[in-house]
Amino acid sequence: TGNMVEWCLPQDIDLEGVEFKSMASGSHKIQSDFIYFRKGLCFGLACFANMPVESELERGARMKSVGILSPSYTLLYRYMHFLENQVRHQLEMPGHYSHLEAFYDDKKGVLPDSKGTPTSQQPVHWLPSIHRYMYPEMKITHPAGCMSQFIKFFGEQILVLWKFALLRKRILIFSPPPVGVVCYRVYCCCCLANVSLPGLGGTVPESKPFFYVNVADIEMLETEVSYVACTTEKIFEEKRDLYDVYVDNQNVKTHHEHLQPLLKINNADKEKYRRLNDQRQMLMYSQEVGEDCSSCEEDLFILFFMEQNNRIFQTLMEVSASQDKTLTADHARGMGLDPQGDRSFLMDLLEVYGIDVMLVIDNPCCT
Numbered sequence: 001t002g003n004m005v006e007w008c009l010p011q012d013i014d015l016e017g018v019e020f021k022s023m024a025s026g027s028h029k030i031q032s033d034f035i036y037f038r039k040g041l042c043f044g045l046a047c048f049a050n051m052p053v054e055s056e057l058e059r060g061a062r063m064k065s066v067g068i069l070s071p072s073y074t075l076l077y078r079y080m081h082f083l084e085n086q087v088r089h090q091l092e093m094p095g096h097y098s099h100l101e102a103f104y105d106d107k108k109g110v111l112p113d114s115k116g117t118p119t120s121q122q123p124v125h126w127l128p129s130i131h132r133y134m135y136p137e138m139k140i141t142h143p144a145g146c147m148s149q150f151i152k153f154f155g156e157q158i159l160v161l162w163k164f165a166l167l168r169k170r171i172l173i174f175s176p177p178p179v180g181v182v183c184y185r186v187y188c189c190c191c192l193a194n195v196s197l198p199g200l201g202g203t204v205p206e207s208k209p210f211f212y213v214n215v216a217d218i219e220m221l222e223t224e225v226s227y228v229a230c231t232t233e234k235i236f237e238e239k240r241d242l243y244d245v246y247v248d249n250q251n252v253k254t255h256h257e258h259l260q261p262l263l264k265i266n267n268a269d270k271e272k273y274r275r276l277n278d279q280r281q282m283l284m285y286s287q288e289v290g291e292d293c294s295s296c297e298e299d300l301f302i303l304f305f306m307e308q309n310n311r312i313f314q315t316l317m318e319v320s321a322s323q324d325k326t327l328t329a330d331h332a333r334g335m336g337l338d339p340q341g342d343r344s345f346l347m348d349l350l351e352v353y354g355i356d357v358m359l360v361i362d363n364p365c366c367t
Contacts, residue, residue, distance in 0.1 A: 023046070
């Protein structure tokens with residue numbers, strides 16, 4: 001019968017589609033995984049495990065996921081260990097739910113209704129201001145650390161992803177299972193777009209981390225103007241109306257002709273990447289041997305891009321408030337951008353954020 005919800009608390013909650021979100025397509029090929037996803041106004045974390053069994057009825061394998069839903073994803077990692085233990089327990093002793101019942105009774109809260117009433121004061125959005133750097137805390141389970149792994153995996157391409165994230169494009173990351181580490185790439189992508197300047201772009205769509213999506217989410221994705229998500233389903237690549245940017249492994253691509261120039265790494269991007277690596281090296285040297293520095297590296301990574309973003313928007317707002325509203329090549333260089341290579345990026349940025357500035361950067365063929 002395919003995936004089905006075996007048990008849940010509370011029993012009257014709408015979990016339609018969650019049986020596909022909490023078990024990634026293609027998971028039958030792997031032994032274990034974890035997966036972040038979005039369900040309505042809530043976020044979920046599920047741990048998956050696959051155990052061989054001598055049973056014709058189960059076709060030689062028993063596969064289960066145990067997950068939780070919360071109005072925020074920032075603290076879900078705290079329960080990762082519990083979920084991993086519970087999915088093992090469910091595979092070995094199916095039908096015993098007492099630990100899960102006790103967990104629910106201990107942790108339960110008021111989930112938002114379909115209108116989102118309880119969260120109207122604190123919407124479940126990106127940019128919760130609970131942290132001193134205005135970004136959510138999300139501890140990482142693999143030893144290299146989330147940001148470090150992200151930088152090593154994408155290299156200079158993170159500057160391409162940064163531009164698309166800042167422009168609030170719909171970014172879809174494809175990868176075969178396991179999908180847990182890819183969910184962290186979604187998180188890292190959203191971190192690239194953090195801005196802490198007050199009063200910037202109230203009309204700008206938020207950059208939403210949707211984490212794992214599958215074909216059951218197509219209808220929902222059709223209505224989204226900005227998101228970052230990952231999938232294990234190759235069919236998405238053909239559905240071009242659902243995304244602006246498609247990331248397959250380390251290959252970042254877009255089918256929109258006007259966004260093609262943003263795929264090229266320019267000199268300013270190379271300089272930014274060099275500075276980021278220099279700062280990371282300095283951090284490594286300053287750490288005492290054996291001391292965990294993954295959280296420091298996360299701070300460094302997020303602050304690096306936040307400061308970069310703040311510098312860009314600070315300059316743009318100053319120019320738009322000036323008398324002649326003219327943005328020059330010197331301004332672009334001051335923002336850490338390439339006057340020629342980042343021209344189309346700057347034009348898109350002004351349009352997306354509704355900033356009234358006149359761009360007078362000479363075309364290279366005229367200089």
